[in-house]
Amino acid sequence: MFGAGSAAAHLASGAAALAGDWPGLARDVDTEDDLRAAIALGAGPRTTAVAQGLRVAR
Numbered sequence: 220m221f222g223a224g225s226a227a228a229h230l231a232s233g234a235a236a237l238a239g240d241w242p243g244l245a246r247d248v249d250t251e252d253d254l255r256a257a258i259a260l261g262a263g264p265r266t267t268a269v270a271q272g273l274r275v276a277r
Contacts, residue, residue: 251275
């Protein structure tokens with residue numbers, strides 16, 4: 220349910236849109252490359268720990 224049109228698909232399924240400032244939400248992660256890019260931006264400790272376990276974090 221991700222990729223082009225995913226926001227509309229989520230709304231159509233009943234999800235609520237979030238309004239406001241969400242500084243902790245930096246990017247969508249769908250692939251290993253997305254995860255590497257998110258970690259490079261500064262992922263949180265839990266995400267980093269999981270990624271290290273998957274050998275994605277460097």
